[in-house]
Amino acid sequence: MSAGRLLALADKEMRHLLRDPRSLGVALLLPVVLLVLYGYAINFDLKQIPLAVYDPDRSRESRDLVESLTRGEHFRLAAVLAGPGEAEAALQRRQVKVALILPEKFAADLAAGRATSVQTLVSGADSLTASISLSYLEAMLQDWWVRRGPAASGGSLEFRRVSPQVRIWYNEDLASVNFIIPGLVVVILMMLAALLTSQTVVREREQGTIEGLVVSPVTGSEVVLGKLLPYVGVALADVALVAAAGALLFHVPMRGDALLLLALTLVYLCAALGAGMLISVHTGSQQVAFMLAFVGTLLPTILLTGFVFPVSSMPKALQMMVQLHPATHFMVIVRAVALKGVGLGVLWPRALALAALAAALLGASIKGFKKTL
Amino acid sequence: MLIGAPILQLFIFGYAVTLDIKHIQMVVADRDRSCESRELVGSFLRSGYFDLRGRVDSPADLDRPLEAGEALVGLYVPQDFSKRLARGEPAPVQLVIDGTDMNSAGVAGGYAAALIAHYAAAGGPAPPLTHQPRIWYNPGLRSMNYMVPAVICMILGTVMTAVTAMAVVRERETGTLEQLVVTPIRPAELMLAKTLPFAGIGMLDVALVIVLARYWFGVGLAGSLLLLLASSAIFLLTTLGLGLFISTLSRTQQQAMLTAFFVLMPSVILSGFLFPIENMPQVIQWLTYLIPLRYFVEIVRGIFLQGSGVAILWPQLTALIALGGTIFALSAARFQKRLG
Numbered sequence: 001m002s003a004g005r006l007l008a009l010a011d012k013e014m015r016h017l018l019r020d021p022r023s024l025g026v027a028l029l030l031p032v033v034l035l036v037l038y039g040y041a042i043n044f045d046l047k048q049i050p051l052a053v054y055d056p057d058r059s060r061e062s063r064d065l066v067e068s069l070t071r072g073e074h075f076r077l078a079a080v081l082a083g084p085g086e087a088e089a090a091l092q093r094r095q096v097k098v099a100l101i102l103p104e105k106f107a108a109d110l111a112a113g114r115a116t117s118v119q120t121l122v123s124g125a126d127s128l129t130a131s132i133s134l135s136y137l138e139a140m141l142q143d144w145w146v147r148r149g150p151a152a153s154g155g156s157l158e159f160r161r162v163s164p165q166v167r168i169w170y171n172e173d174l175a176s177v178n179f180i181i182p183g184l185v186v187v188i189l190m191m192l193a194a195l196l197t198s199q200t201v202v203r204e205r206e207q208g209t210i211e212g213l214v215v216s217p218v219t220g221s222e223v224v225l226g227k228l229l230p231y232v233g234v235a236l237a238d239v240a241l242v243a244a245a246g247a248l249l250f251h252v253p254m255r256g257d258a259l260l261l262l263a264l265t266l267v268y269l270c271a272a273l274g275a276g277m278l279i280s281v282h283t284g285s286q287q288v289a290f291m292l293a294f295v296g297t298l299l300p301t302i303l304l305t306g307f308v309f310p311v312s313s314m315p316k317a318l319q320m321m322v323q324l325h326p327a328t329h330f331m332v333i334v335r336a337v338a339l340k341g342v343g344l345g346v347l348w349p350r351a352l353a354l355a356a357l358a359a360a361l362l363g364a365s366i367k368g369f370k371k372t373l
Numbered sequence: 374m375l376i377g378a379p380i381l382q383l384f385i386f387g388y389a390v391t392l393d394i395k396h397i398q399m400v401v402a403d404r405d406r407s408c409e410s411r412e413l414v415g416s417f418l419r420s421g422y423f424d425l426r427g428r429v430d431s432p433a434d435l436d437r438p439l440e441a442g443e444a445l446v447g448l449y450v451p452q453d454f455s456k457r458l459a460r461g462e463p464a465p466v467q468l469v470i471d472g473t474d475m476n477s478a479g480v481a482g483g484y485a486a487a488l489i490a491h492y493a494a495a496g497g498p499a500p501p502l503t504h505q506p507r508i509w510y511n512p513g514l515r516s517m518n519y520m521v522p523a524v525i526c527m528i529l530g531t532v533m534t535a536v537t538a539m540a541v542v543r544e545r546e547t548g549t550l551e552q553l554v555v556t557p558i559r560p561a562e563l564m565l566a567k568t569l570p571f572a573g574i575g576m577l578d579v580a581l582v583i584v585l586a587r588y589w590f591g592v593g594l595a596g597s598l599l600l601l602l603a604s605s606a607i608f609l610l611t612t613l614g615l616g617l618f619i620s621t622l623s624r625t626q627q628q629a630m631l632t633a634f635f636v637l638m639p640s641v642i643l644s645g646f647l648f649p650i651e652n653m654p655q656v657i658q659w660l661t662y663l664i665p666l667r668y669f670v671e672i673v674r675g676i677f678l679q680g681s682g683v684a685i686l687w688p689q690l691t692a693l694i695a696l697g698g699t700i701f702a703l704s705a706a707r708f709q710k711r712l713g
Contacts (some may be wrong), residue, residue: 026631030638038642043652044476120506129649132476134506135483142490161463162413162493166482169439171472179475195634199627206547206626286626287539291532294634295378298641299527303386303520308647310477313394318385332442339473346441 005218009226013200017230024234027196031188031238032245038184039250044176044308046132050078052087052096059107061148065118068144069100074136091123098122098133170339181252182334183307185242189265190272190327191297193235197276198293200227201369202283220369224281224362228273235269255341264333264347267354271326274361281368306331326361329354379528379578383585386520394480398426398444402435407455413466413492414448422484432467439471446470446481521592522677523646523670525582529605530612530666531641533575535633537616541567542629545620560709568613572606575613579605586677595680604672604686607693611665614701621707639664646670665700668693 017024051070055062070077078096081087087099101119103109109116120137122130146163171178201223204210213223239262246252254261276293283289303309304318305327311319322328329350336342344351399417403410417423426444429435435447449467457464468485472478544550553563579602586592594601619636623629642648643657644666650658661667668689675681675689683690 020625020627023625023627023631026635030631030635034638037639037657041643041653041657042648044648045652046479122506132479135480137483137506139483139486142486146490146493160409160458160493161461162458162489163463163465164468164486164489165465166468166470166485168470168472168478171475171478174472174475174478176475179473191634191638195630199630203627285543286630287536287543290535290539290626290630291378294535295382295532298531299382299386302647308476310394310474312396312398335473336440336442340440342440 001219001221006222006226006229009218009222010229013227014230017234027192027234028237028241031192032241034188035181035184035242035245036249039177039181039246042176042180042184044180045174046129046136047073048076049074049098049129049133049136050096051075052079052081052090052099053077054081054084054087054099054101056104057102057106061107061110062102064148065102065106065141065144066100069137069140072140074140087121091121097129098137100137177250178252178339179335180308181246181250182338183331185239185246186268186305186327186331186334187301187307188242189235189238189269190275190301191294192238193231193269193272194276194279194293194297195290196231196234197228197273198279198283198289199286200231201277201280202286202289205284206286221366223369224277224366228270228277228362231273232266232269235273236266239265239269252338254338256337257343260343261334261337264330264337264351264354267351267358268326268330268333271354271358271361274358274365275326277365278361278368281365300325301327304328323353324357326354326357329357376574376578376581378532379524379582380585382527383521383524383582383590386524394477395422397423397446397477397481397484398438399423399446399448400427400429400435400438400444401425402429402432402447402449404431404452405450405454409455409458410450413450413489416488416492417448417485420484420488422481435469439469442471444471445477446485448485518592518678519674521582521586521590522673525579525605526644526646526666526670526673527641528578528582529575529608530644530669531637533571533609534612534616534619534637535630537568537571537613538619538623538629538633539626540571541617541620542623542626546625561705564617564705564708568617571613571616572609575609576602576605592677594677596676597682600683600686601673601676604669604676604690604693607690607697608665608669610697611693611700614697614704615665617704617708618700621704640666643667644670662692663696665693665696668696 053066055066066077069075075098079090081090081099081101084101087101090096091099099121101121103116103118106116106118118141120134122134143164168174201210204213218226247254275297279289279292279296283292301307304314304322305311305325306322307327311322311328314322333347333350333354336347401414403414418425423446426438429438432447432449435449438444439447447469449469451465451467454464454466466489468482470478470481470485541550544553558566583594583598583601587594615636616633619629619632623632643650643653643661644664645661646666650661650667653661672686672689672693675686679685
């Protein structure tokens with residue numbers, strides 16, 4: 001492999017890039033714009049969830065329960081219902097997200113040590129926030145029970161006075177920005193990188209200029225790597241802009257080693273760009289290349305790589321499959337370095353996997369570039 | 374490709390997407406090792422929510438597994454746990470939770486609190502305060518029911534726009550558009566000819582997804598099939614129109630692709646298909662009123678999950694018709710100018 005030819009090809013590709021300033025501009029600015037837009041738009045902080053309550057007992061205990069539920073930042077009392085039947089209407093009107101129905105003899109049951117239960121109604125149409133709301137409610141309910149239950153039952157129940165002390169690490173406020181922004185960076189970079197490079201080789205094939213390449217002495221690896229270089233540059237510029245935005249606008253912490261993260265970002269970029277290149281080498285038209293890159297990166301990267309939904313909750317077979325996606329590993333790396341401050345000592349398996357994927361994708365692209373027409 | 378992609382997506386997302394947190398990895402530092410502490414830890418493991426990842430000797434050793442991402446939760450039972458219980462004194466136990474993924478952390482915290490409360494009252498004769506959740510429209514909170522209809526929206530809303538744009542630009546790039554212009558074909562006919570095939574494929578995709586959703590995933594259509602198909606057709610107006618519009622803005626396929634990406638990415642994230650619009654800042658919420666995908670997601674979810682009809686969905690349908698008509702008219706006007 002000749003460095004001279006490689007650099008010449010990189011230079012050629014760079015000139016193509018520069019001749020289309022609009023595309024270059026979009027490629028440079030788009031990631032930052034998207035990060036800012038989504039960073040402000042995507043918010044999983046379930047705070048101030050509107051709650052409707054039906055309390056027929058109106059005893060001290062029931063009022064205390066409701067008050068303890070709405071006192072914190074998770075729920076706010078949005079409606080007081082006159083009857084249990086009103087709950088459905090309130091939910092349908094989207095006035096509230098959760099309805100709480102207390103039993104009629106709440107205090108009396110507690111005092112006598114009888115079993116009692118509260119009912120909650122949630123609309124499953126918004127299943128993502130519904131299950132989290134229910135978890136919060138359960139936690140707060142039981143918390144109330146452990147603290148007040150003994151007193152409310154007037155000693156008729158024996159209690160083991162276990163008191164849980166919960167500490168949240170790495171993201172003490174459970175702020176969704178700290179979770180979402182690093183994830184967004186991974187997703188945006190993957191998509192852009194794959195899209196950009198997916199066009200490179202196939203464009204030459206469509207336009208016929210590939211003939212010139214084929215009859216020249218350049219090898220497959222020189223073509224692939226030469227075409228890759230300018231895009232690495234563009235992508236790195238993107239990374240810088242996006243990292244700055246994340247830190248300055250959203251105050252995402254950076255507790256780990258920035259240089260380590262930069263090095264691993266470079267490996268990730270090679271993998272993402274390599275994926276695009278692989279598509280480019282094997283498709284016949286830019287349209288198909290774009291579709292493959294878009295469909296292959298958009299929804300999978302958002303839904304399957306741990307961006308929002310935990311990988312550990314997926315079926316085992318799927319869990320193993322997503323390990324083949326570079327973003328799955330980089331997602332863990334970015335969050336671990338930024339939020340937990342860990343280094344290579346902990347992250348080396350993921351880093352190794354990322355490097356292996358990058359090598360495999362680039363290698364496959366090089367092999368796939370056939371010097372035929 | 375256009376047929377295969379929706380099917381593939383449907384399969385993967387139907388199975389993968391879930392916020393049901395199970396098999397939470399937990400490490401335990403039990404300094405007491407008494408009957409009581411074993412019972413407490415045992416109750417966690419028997420619940421089916423927590424899996425024991427490992428035991429450590431001291432609370433300081435809980436750091437490493439959480440740092441490495443091997444465990445989400447660490448439970449520390451101090452040495453004097455059972456003694457304190459016997460004396461009737463408050464017996465604290467410590468839970469450390471990895472807060473990186475705030476959803477998982479919240480859910481894990483909820484489960485843990487419930488388990489501890491049950492343990493606390495298990496010493497008594499009566500069962501403790503219980504909580505009965507009732508969930509409407511999607512009783513199992515099957516994320517699948519939520520996601521599968523959304524795939525229809527994604528396919529029609531994203532891929533269709535892009536391929537339409539690129540198809541037209543490709544002709545411009547290769548020069549064959551000029552050849553078409555000098556034929557007797559009229560601009561309107563050319564436009565229709567370019568978009569109708571994609572409209573057809575789009576409708577075919579919709580039908581395919583509906584069938585698969587019903588017979589493979591068990592996600593039935595609660596509402597009217599006719600309404601769904603009609604809404605899809607209207608939505609196609611907007612996406613294909615958008616594709617045409619993008620094609621008039623671009624000289625090369627790469628430009629078309631990047632422009633389409635620029636327009637589609639915000640639409641996808643802000644459409645409410647994944648992230649609730651109510652949680653977004655006001656300014657952005659207003660912006661989403663201009664996104665056709667937002668209305669289509671509401672319509673499709675409404676028809677699939679709640680069986681909503683025109684009576685409930687007419688605002689979204691009207692918005693879609695209005696937006697679609699405007700976009701298509703604008704694109705058509707621009708298209709004619711570029712050609713003639």
